[in-house]
Amino acid sequence: MTGRDEPAAVGAGEALADVAAVVPAAGRSVRVGGGVNKVFRELGGRPVLAHALAALAAAGVPRAVVALRGADRPLWQERVTPWLPARMAVDLVEGGEERQDSVYAALAHLAAGSRPPRWVLVHDAARPLARPALVARVLAAARRYGAAVPAVPVGDTIKAVAAADVEPAGSTSAAAGAADEGRRPGAPAAPAAPESPQPGVPTGGSGAEPDAVPPGEGPVEWVAATLPRHRLRAVQTPQGFDFQRLWAAHQQARRHGWRGFTDDASLLERLGVPVALVPGDPANLKLTWPTDFAVAEHWLDAAASASPAAAAEGAGGPRDTGPVPSFRIGLGYDVHRFAAGRPLVLGGVPIPAERGLAGHSDADVVLHAAMDALLGAAGLPDIGHWFPPGDPRWAGAASTALAAEVVALLHRHGWQPAQVDVTVVAEEPRLAPFVEAMRRSVAGALGLPPTQVGIKATTNEGLGFPGRREGIAALAVALITPRP
Numbered sequence: 001m002t003g004r005d006e007p008a009a010v011g012a013g014e015a016l017a018d019v020a021a022v023v024p025a026a027g028r029s030v031r032v033g034g035g036v037n038k039v040f041r042e043l044g045g046r047p048v049l050a051h052a053l054a055a056l057a058a059a060g061v062p063r064a065v066v067a068l069r070g071a072d073r074p075l076w077q078e079r080v081t082p083w084l085p086a087r088m089a090v091d092l093v094e095g096g097e098e099r100q101d102s103v104y105a106a107l108a109h110l111a112a113g114s115r116p117p118r119w120v121l122v123h124d125a126a127r128p129l130a131r132p133a134l135v136a137r138v139l140a141a142a143r144r145y146g147a148a149v150p151a152v153p154v155g156d157t158i159k160a161v162a163a164a165d166v167e168p169a170g171s172t173s174a175a176a177g178a179a180d181e182g183r184r185p186g187a188p189a190a191p192a193a194p195e196s197p198q199p200g201v202p203t204g205g206s207g208a209e210p211d212a213v214p215p216g217e218g219p220v221e222w223v224a225a226t227l228p229r230h231r232l233r234a235v236q237t238p239q240g241f242d243f244q245r246l247w248a249a250h251q252q253a254r255r256h257g258w259r260g261f262t263d264d265a266s267l268l269e270r271l272g273v274p275v276a277l278v279p280g281d282p283a284n285l286k287l288t289w290p291t292d293f294a295v296a297e298h299w300l301d302a303a304a305s306a307s308p309a310a311a312a313e314g315a316g317g318p319r320d321t322g323p324v325p326s327f328r329i330g331l332g333y334d335v336h337r338f339a340a341g342r343p344l345v346l347g348g349v350p351i352p353a354e355r356g357l358a359g360h361s362d363a364d365v366v367l368h369a370a371m372d373a374l375l376g377a378a379g380l381p382d383i384g385h386w387f388p389p390g391d392p393r394w395a396g397a398a399s400t401a402l403a404a405e406v407v408a409l410l411h412r413h414g415w416q417p418a419q420v421d422v423t424v425v426a427e428e429p430r431l432a433p434f435v436e437a438m439r440r441s442v443a444g445a446l447g448l449p450p451t452q453v454g455i456k457a458t459t460n461e462g463l464g465f466p467g468r469r470e471g472i473a474a475l476a477v478a479l480i481t482p483r484p
C-alpha cells in the first residue's frame with residue numbers, strides 16, 4: 001500500500017470498542033540476558049512493558065490481554081501496575097513456551113469472554129517505542145484488508161546462511177587446513193543448497209532459533225544465497241487482524257502441530273490469507289540484544305525533544321526525566337483522628353500524650369505526609385496503594401519501616417529523596433520539644449542528613465478540626481533527584 005491510498009487513521013483517544021490488544025510478555029529474554037525479563041526493565045524511568053501498553057492506550061485501544069509467566073507476576077504487580085493506563089482495561093493470562101503459545105493463550109481468553117473483539121492488535125511487550133500514529137495506521141489497514149503488518153525496507157544486503165558447520169569445498173581454510181574458531185576443516189565438501197525463502201512456510205521447527213548469537217559475535221558462517229533486497233521488508237508489531245480469522249488460524253496451527261511462527265501474520269500466510277504491509281517506523285525497535293536498550297533510550301530522548309506533549313502521553317517516548325532531568329517535587333497531606341488508648345508517634349518519635357491517633361499502622365501523620373510527597377514527586381501512587389488499610393501486614397506497622405519501603409521503591413524507579421519539609425498542625429500536645437528528635441528520626445528513615453529535613457509544628461489557632469482537638473494533620477513537600 002502506498003501512502004496515497006492509506007486509509008484515514010483513527011484519531012488517538014477515539015473509543016475503539018470493537019478492538020482489543022494482545023501483548024505477549026512471557027519471554028525469557030535469553031538474548032538480552034541479565035536474569036530478569038527485559039519487559040520489566042526500565043527505559044526512560046518506566047518499565048518497557050508499560051511503554052508498550054501506553055502506546056496502545058494513547059491510540060485509543062480500550063482493552064488489552066497481557067501474556068505473562070507466573071514467575072513474573074510479582075514484577076508485574078510491583079513495577080507495571082503503577083503505570084497502567086487509566087483508560088485501558090488489562091487482563092492477564094499465563095503465557096506459553098513460545099511467543100506463538102502466549103498469543104494463543106491471550107486470543108483464547110478473548111474468544112472465551114462475553115464480548116470477543118472484532119479486531120485484534122498483537123503487539124510485542126518488547127517494543128516500547130511504537131507511536132499512536134503507527135497503531136492507528138495498522139488498525140485502519142486491518143479494518144480494510146483483514147490483516148495488516150507494519151514493515152520497513154531493509155538497508156543492508158541480506159544473505160541467507162548455509163546450515164551450521166557446512167563449509168564449502170574450495171574455501172581457503174579447507175584447502176589450507178586452517179582451524180579458525182567455529183569452522184571445521186574437513187567438513188562436507190559441498191555448500192548447503194541455498195535455502196530458498198518460502199513465504200508462509202516457517203522453518204523454525206521447534207522454535208529453537210539458530211540466530212541466538214549476539215550481533216558482532218559468533219563463528220564464521222557461509223553464504224547460501226543473496227536475497228533480493230528490494231523485495232525484503234523487516235516487519236514489526238503491532239500487527240492487526242480480523243480477530244476471528246487470527247483466532248481460527250492459531251487454532252488450526254495448534255491442531256496440526258505447526259510450530260515456529262515468529263509472528264502472527266505468518267500463520268495467516270501459511271493459510272494463504274493475504275497480508276497487507278503498511279509503512280512501519282524505524283524507531284519501533286524490538287529490544288532483542290543488550291545494546292538495544294541504549295539505542296531505545298536515544299529514540300526516547302529524540303521523541304521527547306521533538307514532542308514533549310506526546311512523550312508525556314506515554315506514546316512512543318515517555319521520558320520521565322523529561323525536560324527537567326535533575327529534580328522533581330511532590331506534595332503530601334495526611335490527617336488522623338485522636339483515639340484514646342493509642343500511643344502518639346510523630347516522625348517516628350514516641351510523644352508523651354494523653355491520646356494517640358487512630359489508624360491501621362502507627363498513624364504517624366508526619367511520615368505519612370512525607371511519604372506521599374516523595375511518591376508524588378516520583379509520579380507513583382500514594383501510600384494507600386502500597387500499604388492498603390486492611391492488609392494485615394501493615395497492622396500496627398511502624399511508619400519508619402514503611403518509609404524505608406518507599407525509599408526502596410523510589411530507588412527502583414531511579415530516584416532518591418533529596419529534601420523533605422513537613423508542617424504538623426496540632427493543637428495538642430505541645431510539639432516544640434520534640435521537633436529536633438523528629439527531624440533526626442525522619443532523616444534516618446529516609447536516609448538523608450538531618451540538614452535536608454525540615455519539621456515545623458503549628459496550632460490551627462483553635463479553628464477547624466485541629467482547633468477542636470479532633471485530630472492532627474501534616475503537610476509535606478519533598479524534592480527527589482535521579483539516583484546516580
Ligand SMILES: Nc1ccn([C@@H]2O[C@H](COP(=O)(O)OP(=O)(O)OP(=O)(O)O)[C@@H](O)[C@H]2O)c(=O)n1
Nearest residue numbers: 024025026027028029030031097098102125126
Ligand atoms: N514464550 C514467549 C516468548 C516470547 N514472548 C514475548 O514475545 C515478544 C517478542 O519475543 P522476544 O523478543 O523473542 O522476547 P524473549 O522471548 O523474551 O527473548 P529471547 O528470545 O531472547 O529469549 C516479547 O514481548 C516476549 O515477552 C512471549 O510472550 N512468550
Ligand SMILES: C[C@](O)(CO)[C@H](O)COP(=O)(O)O
Nearest residue numbers: 099124235236237262263286
Ligand atoms: C513479531 C516480531 O516482532 C516481528 O518482527 C518478531 O518476529 C518477534 O520475534 P521474536 O524472536 O519472538 O522476538
